[in-house]
Amino acid sequence: MTDAELKHLLELTDPEELAALYRSAYEVKLRHIGPKVSLRGLVEISNICRKNCYYCGIRAGNSNLKRYRVSREEIVNSALWAYDHHYGSVVLQSGEVSSDEFTEFVESTVREIMEKSDGRLGLTLCCGEQESRVYERWRKAGAHRYLLRIEASDPELYRRLHPADHDFEARKECLRRLRALDYQVGSGVMIGLPGQTTENLVHDLRFFQEFDLDMIGMGPYIPHEDTPLGRGVCLTPEYKRSQLEKGLKMIACTRLLLKDVNIASTTALQALADDGRERGLLAGGNVIMPNVTDTSYRRSYQLYAGKPSLDENSRQSCDNLTRRILAIGETILWDQHGDSRHYFNRKQETEQ
Numbered sequence: 113m114t115d116a117e118l119k120h121l122l123e124l125t126d127p128e129e130l131a132a133l134y135r136s137a138y139e140v141k142l143r144h145i146g147p148k149v150s151l152r153g154l155v156e157i158s159n160i161c162r163k164n165c166y167y168c169g170i171r172a173g174n175s176n177l178k179r180y181r182v183s184r185e186e187i188v189n190s191a192l193w194a195y196d197h198h199y200g201s202v203v204l205q206s207g208e209v210s211s212d213e214f215t216e217f218v219e220s221t222v223r224e225i226m227e228k229s230d231g232r233l234g235l236t237l238c239c240g241e242q243e244s245r246v247y248e249r250w251r252k253a254g255a256h257r258y259l260l261r262i263e264a265s266d267p268e269l270y271r272r273l274h275p276a277d278h279d280f281e282a283r284k285e286c287l288r289r290l291r292a293l294d295y296q297v298g299s300g301v302m303i304g305l306p307g308q309t310t311e312n313l314v315h316d317l318r319f320f321q322e323f324d325l326d327m328i329g330m331g332p333y334i335p336h337e338d339t340p341l342g343r344g345v346c347l348t349p350e351y352k353r354s355q356l357e358k359g360l361k362m363i364a365c366t367r368l369l370l371k372d373v374n375i376a377s378t379t380a381l382q383a384l385a386d387d388g389r390e391r392g393l394l395a396g397g398n399v400i401m402p403n404v405t406d407t408s409y410r411r412s413y414q415l416y417a418g419k420p421s422l423d424e425n426s427r428q429s430c431d432n433l434t435r436r437i438l439a440i441g442e443t444i445l446w447d448q449h450g451d452s453r454h455y456f457n458r459k460q461e462t463e464q
């Protein structure tokens with residue numbers, strides 16, 4: 113597909129044309145992955161973050177929330193809950209902290225989860241930019257996938273979203289490090305940011321392609337009241353509808369372009385519409401990350417406004433989700449890692 117074709121698809125608004133776009137992306141998913149969904153139990157292990165991204169509700173400068181770190185024992189219990197309920201894999205996500213203590217904490221937690229699940233639980237980390245030796249320790253402890261969003265692949269837009277101490281090149285370097293350490297590497301962007309053009313989104317798609325990513329985690333931008341970018345912005349029904357539509361179009365275009373990668377149908381979609389995640393699956397997504405963090409922490413981990421399921425415990429969210437996924441004709445890959453096909457395909461290619 114040319115850039116002009118991608119731009120055209122991303123600018124569709126006619127309901128019938130949109131439905132055709134989602135359908136063709138879904139067909140590509142059926143061909144390469146099947147009508148299947150992989151689950152990752154999400155544990156939001158800490159909302160302590162040293163960064164100050166202008167859009168994010170848990171930025172260091174937001175004093176309007178209680179900071180927490182879940183104990184190792186509780187994290188392991190949540191992960192094992194996911195394991196016992198056949199999720200097959202978990203994601204440990206946190207704000208960005210760079211300290212020996214944090215490195216050790218994550219390392220020992222990962223190790224314990226792997227030991228207690230007999231090495232069978234898949235484990236993804238999402239703990240920001242780190243030095244190579246840190247990524248290496250976590251990899252050796254048993255993590256095999258890592259998510260680090262580029263947020264915006266255009267350096268100028270990236271600069272407008274972050275304070276001056278953020279370094280776009282450093283983030284790309286981290287993605288290369290992760291790749292060199294043989295992680296399945298995921299990245300992604302926010303969609304519908306203020307000032308973001310369709311050309312920026314096409315650039316994002318090309319970035320995914322160029323970096324040969326294994327996993328894509330992206331979602332619509334949703335303003336948060338306690339952030340510089342989101343202050344005073346009103347979430348009208350029309351705004352929510354349009355943000356959701358942009359998110360779905362990006363999922364569809366990513367599936368058409370990248371075919372065999374894992375694409376998350378993210379919670380941000382669900383924050384905009386009750387059935388947002390199901391619609392993400394039908395537009396080409398194949399991964400869902402049900403929250404398994406103890407509900408007592410959920411309110412303090414709000415990256416954006418309207419985070420869903422604040423009070424829904426893991427058991428309820430599991431039942432609810434299973435019903436919804438089956439209702440759209442998809443099946444869940446219970447007890448499987450749900451690894452990225454692309455990771456194995458690209459490895460096979462390098463070996464040949």
Ligand code: 5AD
Pocket residue numbers: 167168169261263301302331332333334335336380415416417
């Ligand atoms: N809207 C949508 N996504 C957001 N994130 C942070 N803030 C927002 C927001 N206001 C996303 C970022 C980050 C991920 C953990 O959450 O992309 O990488």
Ligand code: SF4
Pocket residue numbers: 161162163164165168169170171172206207208240
């Ligand atoms: Fe911290 Fe990530 Fe939020 Fe930025 S987006 S403030 S790095 S948690």
